[in-house]
Amino acid sequence: MTTSELIAAVATAPGRGGVGVIRLSGPGLAALTQALIGRELTPRHAHFARFKAADGAVIDEGIALWFPGPNSFTGEDVLELQGHGGPVVLAMLLKRCIELGARHAEAGEFSKRAFLNGKLDLAQAEAVADLIDAQSEAAARSALKSLDGAFSREVHQLVDQLITLRMLVEATLDFPEEDIDFLEAADARGKLAGIAAQLHAVLATATQGRLLREGAHIVLIGQPNVGKSSLMNALAGEDVAIVTDIAGTTRDTVRELIQLDGVPVHIIDTAGLRETDDVVEKIGIERTWAAIEKADLALLLLDSREGVTAHDQAILERLPATLPVLRVFNKIDLTGEAGGEAGDLRVSAKAGLGLAALRQALLARVGWQGESDAVFIARERHLDAIRRAQGHLDSAEAAYLQIELFAEELRLAQNALSEITGAFTSDDLLGVIFSRFCIGK
Numbered sequence: 046m047t048t049s050e051l052i053a054a055v056a057t058a059p060g061r062g063g064v065g066v067i068r069l070s071g072p073g074l075a076a077l078t079q080a081l082i083g084r085e086l087t088p089r090h091a092h093f094a095r096f097k098a099a100d101g102a103v104i105d106e107g108i109a110l111w112f113p114g115p116n117s118f119t120g121e122d123v124l125e126l127q128g129h130g131g132p133v134v135l136a137m138l139l140k141r142c143i144e145l146g147a148r149h150a151e152a153g154e155f156s157k158r159a160f161l162n163g164k165l166d167l168a169q170a171e172a173v174a175d176l177i178d179a180q181s182e183a184a185a186r187s188a189l190k191s192l193d194g195a196f197s198r199e200v201h202q203l204v205d206q207l208i209t210l211r212m213l214v215e216a217t218l219d220f221p222e223e224d225i226d227f228l229e230a231a232d233a234r235g236k237l238a239g240i241a242a243q244l245h246a247v248l249a250t251a252t253q254g255r256l257l258r259e260g261a262h263i264v265l266i267g268q269p270n271v272g273k274s275s276l277m278n279a280l281a282g283e284d285v286a287i288v289t290d291i292a293g294t295t296r297d298t299v300r301e302l303i304q305l306d307g308v309p310v311h312i313i314d315t316a317g318l319r320e321t322d323d324v325v326e327k328i329g330i331e332r333t334w335a336a337i338e339k340a341d342l343a344l345l346l347l348d349s350r351e352g353v354t355a356h357d358q359a360i361l362e363r364l365p366a367t368l369p370v371l372r373v374f375n376k377i378d379l380t381g382e383a384g385g386e387a388g389d390l391r392v393s394a395k396a397g398l399g400l401a402a403l404r405q406a407l408l409a410r411v412g413w414q415g416e417s418d419a420v421f422i423a424r425e426r427h428l429d430a431i432r433r434a435q436g437h438l439d440s441a442e443a444a445y446l447q448i449e450l451f452a453e454e455l456r457l458a459q460n461a462l463s464e465i466t467g468a469f470t471s472d473d474l475l476g477v478i479f480s481r482f483c484i485g486k
């Protein structure tokens with residue numbers, strides 16, 4: 046399948062670089078190559094070439110690569126021009142390509158064509174973007190697994206089993222008198238349970254993969270002066286937040302991305318929570334509550350000299366019921382072993398005590414089970430599809446004796462899963478997914 050328009054874009058990051066790449070895909074590249082370079086290129090060979098303007102002046106000299114379709118990234122004819130990595134020279138070269146009939150590629154358009162031409166499925170195409178956006182090494186490794194098809198293979202395997210079960214069920218629709226006995230004999234119910242169990246395992250892995258992609262948002266909250274900003278700095282390993290002994294130092298939320306065991310974690314330091322007449326501090330406290338709304342986990346920091354005070358109780362009661370909370374006692378350098386209860390986390394942000402245990406506890410509370418070879422990257426979209434498939438399998442189980450309903454729920458479960466790899470997808474969804482890619486990808 047060829048798409049009708051020739052597209053071009055700078056594929057390398059904007060700004061200065063050693064080398065800058067322009068990528069073109071679509072029809073008309075033979076003529077463009079002739080006009081730009083003045084000769085034919087051998088497929089998949091690196092050619093040193095001069096890229097020429099209409100008047101014959103040299104725009105840049107570089108390497109040209111010619112990938113005739115279908116053996117290319119997009120599956121179409123692809124030409125790559127590797128010039129010098131300056132923004133002006135690349136813009137001149139791109140302008141020349143446009144003059145020769147190409148149009149500017151939209152965000153993600155190369156990858157979209159690769160998908161439409163069957164070079165990548167949707168989960169793999171998304172993995173390309175997730176690899177580029179990876180915020181940690183573990184995230185990059187798991188994106189590569191998805192790119193390599195690890196996630197897609199799991200999905201295909203489940204879809205295949207669903208298809209086999211559907212064929213069984215639909216066969217009985219044609220012979221209603223035999224239906225129930227036939228399904229019993231074929232252990233349709235057992236097969237359904239088996240698929241549901243595998244789906245459950247895939248969801249667990251995908252949940253880990255989403256954590257690697259999105260990172261976890263942990264908000265540091267507590268009364269003024271308990272040491273939230275100090276703890277933020279200790280976790281970040283640098284002085285990102287202002288620390289003073291004045292209660293009410295932090296006004297704005299301060300965010301920092303750190304890595305815990307390869308998991309990207311966004312730490313959000315906030316204004317200490319208390320009643321105040323200070324206008325600025327009041328706004329800061331409103332921002333604290335807004336940050337709490339969006340967090341995956343709240344770390345309630347307490348002063349080990351005071352324990353859990355009535356103020357802290359009031360804070361705890363105001364937190365959203367669904368938000369996990371981790372209580373941590375700070376300043377143990379002042380109290381020694383006292384303060385807090387057995388099992389409570391006890392640290393000194395200032396002296397750097399107890400931080401390793403804190404990091405482990407944070408990871409556990411955001412649901413990280415440790416890096417394993419099985420973890421492929423995943424997105425909320427995928428988790429949603431898996432959960433909907435689970436819902437349909439539950440409904441199928443409930444409708445077991447109503448064959449038509451049973452068959453229909455199996456069909457819906459299959460469709461939900463197929464959305465992951467894009468075998469069953471709307472144009473709207475494709476638009477949303479690829480428009481979030483960068484230009485040139």
Ligand SMILES: Nc1nc2c(c(=O)[nH]1)N(C=O)[C@@H](CNc1ccc(C(=O)N[C@@H](CCC(=O)O)C(=O)O)cc1)CN2
Nearest residue numbers: 056066068110112115116117118119120125164173486
């Ligand atoms: N110069 C360059 N580097 C790049 C890319 C690119 O497009 N150009 N990529 C872009 O993301 C990534 C590599 N991905 C690629 C994927 C497939 C093909 C390709 O030509 N596939 C053909 C031939 C396969 C083969 O020879 O084994 C095919 O699938 O038929 C090229 C790059 C990263 N590095």
Ligand SMILES: Nc1nc2c(ncn2[C@@H]2O[C@H](COP(=O)(O)OP(=O)(O)OP(=O)(O)O)[C@@H](O)[C@H]2O)c(=O)[nH]1
Nearest residue numbers: 269270271272273274275293294295317376394395
């Ligand atoms: N001894 C001791 N002092 C600490 C510790 N952690 C923080 N402090 C001190 O407590 C004071 C307040 O620390 P901050 O980190 O600014 O506290 P905060 O919770 O961010 O305060 P606000 O921004 O006002 O809400 C500073 O003087 C810190 O040096 C600790 O573990 N031990």
Ligand SMILES: [Mg+2]
Nearest residue numbers: 273274294295
């Ligand atoms: Mg502070």
